[in-house]
Amino acid sequence: MSMSKALVEARDVTLLDLVDRAVDHGVILTGDITISVVDVDLI
Amino acid sequence: MTEVREDTLPQAQAATQPAPAAADWGWYLYGITRRGAVGTIRSERGDVDRGAAESATDPGGDEDEGEPLQVLDCGALAAIVRRVPLAQFSEEALRAHGDDTAWIAEMARRHNQVIVAIHEEQAILPAKLGSVYARAEDVQAAVAGVHEALRAQLERVEGCDEWAVHMYADRAAIEQRVAAHPTIQALQQEIAAAGPGRAYLLQRKLDEERAAATDQALREMAQAEYEHLARGAAAGQLTQPARSASETHDEIEVLRAAFLVPRASADTFLAELRSCVEGREGVHCEYSGPWPPYSFAVLTEEKAP
Numbered sequence: 001m002s003m004s005k006a007l008v009e010a011r012d013v014t015l016l017d018l019v020d021r022a023v024d025h026g027v028i029l030t031g032d033i034t035i036s037v038v039d040v041d042l043i
Numbered sequence: 044m045t046e047v048r049e050d051t052l053p054q055a056q057a058a059t060q061p062a063p064a065a066a067d068w069g070w071y072l073y074g075i076t077r078r079g080a081v082g083t084i085r086s087e088r089g090d091v092d093r094g095a096a097e098s099a100t101d102p103g104g105d106e107d108e109g110e111p112l113q114v115l116d117c118g119a120l121a122a123i124v125r126r127v128p129l130a131q132f133s134e135e136a137l138r139a140h141g142d143d144t145a146w147i148a149e150m151a152r153r154h155n156q157v158i159v160a161i162h163e164e165q166a167i168l169p170a171k172l173g174s175v176y177a178r179a180e181d182v183q184a185a186v187a188g189v190h191e192a193l194r195a196q197l198e199r200v201e202g203c204d205e206w207a208v209h210m211y212a213d214r215a216a217i218e219q220r221v222a223a224h225p226t227i228q229a230l231q232q233e234i235a236a237a238g239p240g241r242a243y244l245l246q247r248k249l250d251e252e253r254a255a256a257t258d259q260a261l262r263e264m265a266q267a268e269y270e271h272l273a274r275g276a277a278a279g280q281l282t283q284p285a286r287s288a289s290e291t292h293d294e295i296e297v298l299r300a301a302f303l304v305p306r307a308s309a310d311t312f313l314a315e316l317r318s319c320v321e322g323r324e325g326v327h328c329e330y331s332g333p334w335p336p337y338s339f340a341v342l343t344e345e346k347a348p
Contacts, residue, residue, distance in 0.1 A: 021337035022151035026171035029185035
């Protein structure tokens with residue numbers, strides 16, 4: 001089960017919003033050396 | 044992108060880092076602020092963060108807890124960073140945790156904790172979770188490349204919080220509501236008067252019409268709510284709602300949005316939000332906030348020289 005689905009089912013909106021924001025948003029600058037932290041499908 | 048390992052690190056790069064184990068360490072970027080108020084960050088952030096480190100259960104290792112937050116000056120801006128062991132952010136480490144809800148949530152919590160503490164004091168553009176650079180100079184170079192765009196974004200989010208809004212609808216209830224639609228009423232009368240074969244075809248048409256009318260009603264409700272809330276915000280952003288939730292809940296998410304709201308008008312915005320939460324029949328909203336402006340930390344196409 002993807003993380004977002006788990007969060008949607010738990011209906012923990014704050015946790016869902018937190019992960020949604022930190023993982024899916026935020027400014028991206030060039031030159032970082034990490035792969036995408038999370039490959040999960042954020043629904 | 045590839046992880047940087049000691050054995051692949053160029054000699055010249057190692058030479059710029061006098062620390063003996065420099066190659067094993069990277070720089071984790073939390074966000075970009077305006078230069079200045081640096082002293083405030085230094086003194087307060089250390090305290091805030093020590094508290095965070097103590098209370099957090101670190102699923103990935105405790106190696107970074109002793110490292111203080113640092114402020115890297117980048118022209119008129121400053122980058123909030125912390126030295127972190129690269130091993131924590133290697134491709135292997137990240138892949139191992141990629142599906143681990145608790146681990147990702149914990150990472151997000153720690154990331155957010157630092158950003159929130161700064162956001163409470165001054166404008167910050169949060170970085171995407173897990174942005175790690177090999178060297179401090181790389182962070183500075185990355186900022187320099189989009190310096191003006193970042194500065195413009197910081198100005199835009201100054202004095203604002205982000206609020207997250209979800210609207211959920213009970214599809215069955217909305218479907219009942221659209222049953223009063225003239226097209227659907229007319230079809231129902233036609234079915235009642237028709238023979239079995241024709242009634243079957245008409246019934247299929249009715250189902251299609253009803254589904255289409257329901258979809259449209261849901262879209263219109265979401266759009267109206269979004270526009271209504273956006274009027275009280277400096278900016279709004281729509282995100283794809285969680286369609287698959289319909290399989291597990293009677294309710295489906297019809298709207299997922301973020302709003303950038305000036306603190307001065309937060310009360311008015313919240314009053315509107317709460318009236319949405321109280322809701323109408325078959326519809327309700329949920330929200331969270333205030334957040335640092337994650338959804339509005341977006342660089343436009345423009346590039347500084």
